Amino acid sequence: MAADATTAPIMPSAPGSGRASSLQRVARRRSTIAVLMTTPLLVVIIGLVAYPAAYGIYLSTLNRRMTGFMEGEWLPTGLGNFEILLESETFWAVAWQSCIFAITAVILKALIGFWLAHMLHHIPSKGQRKWRGMLLVPWVIPPALSTLGWWWMFDPAYSSINWLFQVFGIPAVPWLGEKWWARLSIIIVNVWYGAPFFMIMYLAALKSVPEQLYEAAAIDGATSWQRLRYVTLPMMANIISITVLFSLIVTFANYDIVRVLTNGGPRDLTHVFASYAFQVGILSGNIPRGASISLFMFPILAICAFFVLRGVTRRNKEQM
Amino acid sequence: MADIKRRTLLRSGAGVAAAGVLSAPMVHAQGTGGTLRCGFWDHWVPNGNVVMRQLCAEWGQANRVDVQMDVVTSNGNQILLTINAQAQSRTGYDLMSFPTWEPSNHQRSLEPVDDVVRNLIQKYGAVTPAAEYLGKPAGTWVAIPAVAGTQLKPACVRFDLLQQHAGIDIRAMWPARNQRGPGADTWNWETFARAAEACHRAGFPFGLPMGSFTDAVDWVGALFESYGAFMMDDKGAVTVRNNAKLRAAVEMCARISRFLPNDVWAWDDGGNNRALISGRSALIFNPPSAWAVAKRDAPQVAENCWTVPMPAGPEGRFSAYLPYFWGIWNFSRNKGAAKAFLEWLSDRAQAERQTNGSNGYDIPPFTSMSDFKVWETEGPPVGSVYNYPVRAHHNARTSIAMAPAPAAMAVQMYNQGLNTKLIARIVQGGESVDQALGWVERELNTIRRGG
Numbered sequence: 083m084a085a086d087a088t089t090a091p092i093m094p095s096a097p098g099s100g101r102a103s104s105l106q107r108v109a110r111r112r113s114t115i116a117v118l119m120t121t122p123l124l125v126v127i128i129g130l131v132a133y134p135a136a137y138g139i140y141l142s143t144l145n146r147r148m149t150g151f152m153e154g155e156w157l158p159t160g161l162g163n164f165e166i167l168l169e170s171e172t173f174w175a176v177a178w179q180s181c182i183f184a185i186t187a188v189i190l191k192a193l194i195g196f197w198l199a200h201m202l203h204h205i206p207s208k209g210q211r212k213w214r215g216m217l218l219v220p221w222v223i224p225p226a227l228s229t230l231g232w233w234w235m236f237d238p239a240y241s242s243i244n245w246l247f248q249v250f251g252i253p254a255v256p257w258l259g260e261k262w263w264a265r266l267s268i269i270i271v272n273v274w275y276g277a278p279f280f281m282i283m284y285l286a287a288l289k290s291v292p293e294q295l296y297e298a299a300a301i302d303g304a305t306s307w308q309r310l311r312y313v314t315l316p317m318m319a320n321i322i323s324i325t326v327l328f329s330l331i332v333t334f335a336n337y338d339i340v341r342v343l344t345n346g347g348p349r350d351l352t353h354v355f356a357s358y359a360f361q362v363g364i365l366s367g368n369i370p371r372g373a374s375i376s377l378f379m380f381p382i383l384a385i386c387a388f389f390v391l392r393g394v395t396r397r398n399k400e401q402m
Numbered sequence: 403m404a405d406i407k408r409r410t411l412l413r414s415g416a417g418v419a420a421a422g423v424l425s426a427p428m429v430h431a432q433g434t435g436g437t438l439r440c441g442f443w444d445h446w447v448p449n450g451n452v453v454m455r456q457l458c459a460e461w462g463q464a465n466r467v468d469v470q471m472d473v474v475t476s477n478g479n480q481i482l483l484t485i486n487a488q489a490q491s492r493t494g495y496d497l498m499s500f501p502t503w504e505p506s507n508h509q510r511s512l513e514p515v516d517d518v519v520r521n522l523i524q525k526y527g528a529v530t531p532a533a534e535y536l537g538k539p540a541g542t543w544v545a546i547p548a549v550a551g552t553q554l555k556p557a558c559v560r561f562d563l564l565q566q567h568a569g570i571d572i573r574a575m576w577p578a579r580n581q582r583g584p585g586a587d588t589w590n591w592e593t594f595a596r597a598a599e600a601c602h603r604a605g606f607p608f609g610l611p612m613g614s615f616t617d618a619v620d621w622v623g624a625l626f627e628s629y630g631a632f633m634m635d636d637k638g639a640v641t642v643r644n645n646a647k648l649r650a651a652v653e654m655c656a657r658i659s660r661f662l663p664n665d666v667w668a669w670d671d672g673g674n675n676r677a678l679i680s681g682r683s684a685l686i687f688n689p690p691s692a693w694a695v696a697k698r699d700a701p702q703v704a705e706n707c708w709t710v711p712m713p714a715g716p717e718g719r720f721s722a723y724l725p726y727f728w729g730i731w732n733f734s735r736n737k738g739a740a741k742a743f744l745e746w747l748s749d750r751a752q753a754e755r756q757t758n759g760s761n762g763y764d765i766p767p768f769t770s771m772s773d774f775k776v777w778e779t780e781g782p783p784v785g786s787v788y789n790y791p792v793r794a795h796h797n798a799r800t801s802i803a804m805a806p807a808p809a810a811m812a813v814q815m816y817n818q819g820l821n822t823k824l825i826a827r828i829v830q831g832g833e834s835v836d837q838a839l840g841w842v843e844r845e846l847n848t849i850r851r852g853g
Contacts, residue, residue: 169848170845171841171844237667239665256666259666264668327531345615347613347819348613348668349827361818364482365817367507369507
């Protein structure tokens, strides 16, 4: 039977049943089966992605009391919340901080993950498994719990790290109380949590690079740097792009680390979009404006996704 | 006897089954009053929940209502998420505990309770004005000021340290009886600032948080109010520019902040508790929960603690107040029972049981209930929390930070900690008072737009 046939193979009818009913014929159609098979996925996507997203967009157009659309002064009715945010100093500080946080953390995670993957790749396979398991531990602990552990280490009054510093005569560091230290603290925790994900993805990619390419490079007299630059990186380019994109999305939308460690302080200087949206939307009872804040992530991430995925598609075409 | 046919039997059976299903709700309920689903705040003091369960069971039995009680924690803002989810979906509990600003936030989804509050006022006198500001946002009571969970934040003082380093005998000033002691009239912010400086020099700085959590916003709010300093008036107009009272309050708060530990800008609501319990701090603003934990973990600290009213300012003495409310959803199917239950729960006898069960933590909304025995007998030292409730001789009023701004805007100002950030910009960020006031004015205008 041809692969593109429109009906599934017809089993012989039971003796005496006569012609198959029209219902049976519809049920046997491949298109019917396809719809049935994809229905659960469609339900999940519509129920848990499309509907909440559409509802979020709708909420962002409302006024605080949610009794009508939010009017703007220079933007059309319905976009008033966006107009207010664009004119707010605090919002721009949050946008700036979100970018600093996400970009710095993703770059650090990618570099550390890459380095760890290389180290692991060169460990004999016998001992590799236990190292792999140990290095994955930060990633498998629920982030709210591990962040609480970090908070105890950074705690303004009883920081265990500061206690160690004291032992060695180093002055105490205001980990969460001073602007740049607080920013660094949340980046450290995010990198600690996220680097193992990069490591495991890069390790899988490294293992899929054909050994013959390295052998050929060695015959051509390539140095280790040249092997990395001209063999490893091009072969891993797609997985690096996808991992960076995925991590950028997750890091941009991060909430728990900021909430547990600094609550956005001091002076709103560590807020990211999600924590600020929660503060404005849920804590302050302005759900439409909170929805507007969280929607600002969408265009930024959409632009990133567009360029990254275009790069992946282009490389795939070149390889074909 | 007539033959019973198969069809007749089936028909009868179906009738019986249908009757059973239709009457099922009443069969399940404890009595004829139906079911009342309650979501109460999960009390910090474990015994607080025990007392509330007992009260639910007692009222349910007496009124033949099946009272089902859940506790909803405020950790991780779970109670706020639950309230918002139920308001959006218009389904859930019949009545719930609502934190400070939530009655105003959800007034359109709450059943008016003017009748209940009127009855209670007739019995017990006026409700504290701060609770009225929050629970009666548009001239209608939308929630009943609750006993369980409501707290004040007076000063919890290490009397030994304050005596030693600042020369103030705070126990003599505010004894455990209904009268002021010598020097009580001098317990103002000027005296307080001098004591803060002295204790800071001695290595026991006052533990006053300056972040955006409630303890920080509340004490700064009470200080502002005692100077008559308001950033927004009751009409929603911004009153920052050329506001001499606000400037005086900001300068006093900034002065005090310079004598606090250098990390107070990052403290959460537990920071001040830890500072007191560890013995590092001479004073905090908090309900007696910090002292209660110290009784267990650091008894040598607890036995040197004494609770006194907050200092006074030029416009009077204010005590930071953070109430809970009990509200009934307007989609509840049992509003009558809910109202009757909440009125009973607010009665003096039940209120006293709740306060006793929480070791004196819970504050009733009626000043006539400031004489419960528990505040006299709790210790050590006995009398330590006598001055926790606002008493007549304190000559104090309760304060809600950001009042009298309309609640819809005040809640945003409160949760964004505008008052503490204003001070942080000056003390930590190095801005001038004018620059910081300019910033807060712009923020307030942002909040005003769109209501």
